[in-house]
Amino acid sequence: MLNYILKRLFFSIFVLFGVATIVFFLVRMTGDPVAIMLSPDATQEQIDQLRASLGLDKPLIEQYLIYLGDLIRLDFGRSLRYADSAFTLIIERLPKTLMLAGTAMFISLCVAIPTGIIAALKKGSIFDQGIMALSMVGQSMPVFWIGILLILFFAVDLGWLPTGGYGTVKHLVMPAFALAFGLIPLVTRLLRSSLIEVLETDYIRTARAKGFMPRAVIFKHALKNSLLPVITVVGLQMGALLGGSVVTESVFAWPGVGQMLVQAITNRDFPLVQAIIIMLSAAFVFINLLVDIIYVFVDPRIQY
Amino acid sequence: MPEKLLEVKNLKTYFALEDGGWAKAVDDVSFSVAKGETLCIVGESGCGKSMTALSIMDLIAKPPGKYMGGQILFHGKDLLTLSEKEKSSIRGNRIAMIFQEPMTALNPVKKIGIQIAEVLQLHEHMDKRKAMEQAILMLKKVGIPRAEKIVHEYPHQFSGGMRQRVMIAMAMMCNPELLIADEPTTALDVTIQAQVLDLMRTMKKEFHTALIFITHDFGVVSEMADNVVVMYAGQIIESGQADMLFERPLHPYTRALLASVPFIDQDKEVLHSIPGTVPEASKYPEGCRFAERCDKCHPECRKKEPKLQEQEPGHFVKCFWAGDEYCQ
Numbered sequence: 193m194l195n196y197i198l199k200r201l202f203f204s205i206f207v208l209f210g211v212a213t214i215v216f217f218l219v220r221m222t223g224d225p226v227a228i229m230l231s232p233d234a235t236q237e238q239i240d241q242l243r244a245s246l247g248l249d250k251p252l253i254e255q256y257l258i259y260l261g262d263l264i265r266l267d268f269g270r271s272l273r274y275a276d277s278a279f280t281l282i283i284e285r286l287p288k289t290l291m292l293a294g295t296a297m298f299i300s301l302c303v304a305i306p307t308g309i310i311a312a313l314k315k316g317s318i319f320d321q322g323i324m325a326l327s328m329v330g331q332s333m334p335v336f337w338i339g340i341l342l343i344l345f346f347a348v349d350l351g352w353l354p355t356g357g358y359g360t361v362k363h364l365v366m367p368a369f370a371l372a373f374g375l376i377p378l379v380t381r382l383l384r385s386s387l388i389e390v391l392e393t394d395y396i397r398t399a400r401a402k403g404f405m406p407r408a409v410i411f412k413h414a415l416k417n418s419l420l421p422v423i424t425v426v427g428l429q430m431g432a433l434l435g436g437s438v439v440t441e442s443v444f445a446w447p448g449v450g451q452m453l454v455q456a457i458t459n460r461d462f463p464l465v466q467a468i469i470i471m472l473s474a475a476f477v478f479i480n481l482l483v484d485i486i487y488v489f490v491d492p493r494i495q496y
Numbered sequence: 497m498p499e500k501l502l503e504v505k506n507l508k509t510y511f512a513l514e515d516g517g518w519a520k521a522v523d524d525v526s527f528s529v530a531k532g533e534t535l536c537i538v539g540e541s542g543c544g545k546s547m548t549a550l551s552i553m554d555l556i557a558k559p560p561g562k563y564m565g566g567q568i569l570f571h572g573k574d575l576l577t578l579s580e581k582e583k584s585s586i587r588g589n590r591i592a593m594i595f596q597e598p599m600t601a602l603n604p605v606k607k608i609g610i611q612i613a614e615v616l617q618l619h620e621h622m623d624k625r626k627a628m629e630q631a632i633l634m635l636k637k638v639g640i641p642r643a644e645k646i647v648h649e650y651p652h653q654f655s656g657g658m659r660q661r662v663m664i665a666m667a668m669m670c671n672p673e674l675l676i677a678d679e680p681t682t683a684l685d686v687t688i689q690a691q692v693l694d695l696m697r698t699m700k701k702e703f704h705t706a707l708i709f710i711t712h713d714f715g716v717v718s719e720m721a722d723n724v725v726v727m728y729a730g731q732i733i734e735s736g737q738a739d740m741l742f743e744r745p746l747h748p749y750t751r752a753l754l755a756s757v758p759f760i761d762q763d764k765e766v767l768h769s770i771p772g773t774v775p776e777a778s779k780y781p782e783g784c785r786f787a788e789r790c791d792k793c794h795p796e797c798r799k800k801e802p803k804l805q806e807q808e809p810g811h812f813v814k815c816f817w818a819g820d821e822y823c824q
Contacts, residue, residue: 393600394595394597394600394601395600395601395602395603395604397555397595397601398595398601398602398603398663398666399603400553400555400587401553401555401587401588401592401593401595402587402588402592402614402615402618402666403584403585403586403587403588403589403615403618403619404584404588404618405580405581405584406580408618412614413603413606416605417603417604417605490605491604491605492604492605492650492652493604493605493650493652
């Protein structure tokens with residue numbers, strides 16, 4: 193097990209190296225940051241000076257090697273815009289993103305697990321069909337649109353919640369629900385189909401033959417077995433939430449990593465974009481590893 | 497006549513088809529099991545043996561399954577009229593069941609010990625530690641070595657024979673009055689089959705449990721049965737005491753089945769085989785359901801269905817021939 197983890201961690205270095213390389217060259221295709229940083233009437237001398245001070249005057253390969261050298265020392269560079277360490281900037285924002293993603297995931301699971309179970313138990317009933325239809329609708333609505341609808345209804349019309357920003361629980365409600373809207377149908381449908389499959393297995397029949405009532409069969413024998421695919425997807429979604437709440441954070445002006453990423457791209461803040469992408473990738477890789485480790489505890493047949 | 501423990505009367509278990517018709521998996525089946533007795537239900541695949549057993553346990557998926565009639569009397573009480581809660585208190589407790597596929601019948605993500613002990617926790621409200629001790633004792637009884645260790649292991653760490661022993665241990669935990677075994681040896685190697693049969697006989701004796709043993713193997717029947725029921729196409733076509741049936745099989749189907757059993761002392765070049773297959777439960781022919789494959793088939797057999805009639809005391813046959821001559 194420990195060997196497996198070490199091996200995975202070792203290979204993840206290559207993944208992150210790939211990500212670092214791709215993001216390095218990609219951001220440099222977006223244009224020249226100096227062009228934004230200086231006013232349009234800046235002299236060529238001023239431009240050259242700034243470029244030299246940012247290290248952008250060197251040949252691309254040299255810049256790349258310096259960048260890799262810094263990364264090895266875990267130096268993510270300084271933001272061009274905020275003139276602060278990119279790492280510090282991200283660490284400041286990360287808790288806010290985690291809070292949003294965590295709340296959204298919590299809400300989703302609280303709703304999706306019971307509905308998934310009931311839908312599976314009442315397969316084919318009106319309730320099940322209703323849930324499935326709602327899920328289709330929920331899954332096909334883009335998060336920015338749901339966000340705007342929520343703002344229109346709860347902030348503008350009813351005035352119950354603030355339109356955006358950060359600070360109180362009230363600020364958290366709408367962005368968290370907007371994110372959860374996309375997740376709930378996904379987890380519900382997955383759990384439902386997984387549970388239906390498990391409920392048809394021989395060992396469920398054995399559990400019934402032992403005298404367990406249908407509800408006890410679900411909780412004692414079926415649920416754990418049907419959670420494997422759900423854990424995979426929840427893990428992947430959690431990774432996606434960390435970086436992918438970009439849209440939600442922008443719609444609700446939530447000062448998280450996603451929002452900072454969008455701003456950094458607009459500002460051509462190369463070091464900050466690179467640092468955010470690398471850290472999000474690292475989070476993704478780590479969550480995937482975590483999911484694989486959780487498998488072992490859910491299904492003893494899986495061994496590394 | 498010993499006291500009847502279980503009496504199945506005119507049981508009809510049908511399955512709804514998509515075209516609106518019914519598949520008659522169990523069609524008007526009656527038999528009874530006395531205390532401590534072993535009844536073997538024999539027949540080819542698809543003739544309704546397992547469905548009869550699952551009906552007794554009420555483990556039929558409903559829908560599409562439906563009980564269209566009949567009674568299943570356990571100690572004189574009709575199981576079909578009980579509530580789910582009452583039925584659950586009988587299942588695994590007074591009537592237990594073991595299944596054909598030990599490889600898939602155990603929950604892969606739960607420890608063996610917990611799967612066995614939970615039966616006691618459920619029916620006898622025993623605390624976990626005590627139930628686990630009982631589980632270990634029972635595992636030793638069914639011949640599993642290192643039982644103290646094995647309770648902490650998972651099913652995938654065991655062979656098929658060991659898993660079937662675990663299933664038997666699980667079924668015997670509450671000392672059931674009736675054990676239903678649905679082809680418990682079919683999926684096992686021949687040597688392991690003999691061991692499991694031995695074990696079942698020993699357990700039966702020790703716990704005075706009545707046994708319904710479902711099989712398609714007449715070799716097993718001759719070893720286990722007090723009474724035999726032969727099923728074909730959802731119906732009983734012959735029933736009686738085991739020795740009676742082996743000495744004087746009356747139905748052409750029973751005879752054909754017996755003729756297709758290899759005996760080591762017989763010098764047969766080619767084993768007998770019954771031509772054709774069991775008709776589908778949705779498309780039973782008119783008249784006798786076996787007529788199509790019967791070597792004694794009479795034109796009358798295709799028009800009229802014979803009744804299950806007592807040919808000699810305790811020996812019932814559903815055939816116009818009833819032995820050698822046509823006796824309408």
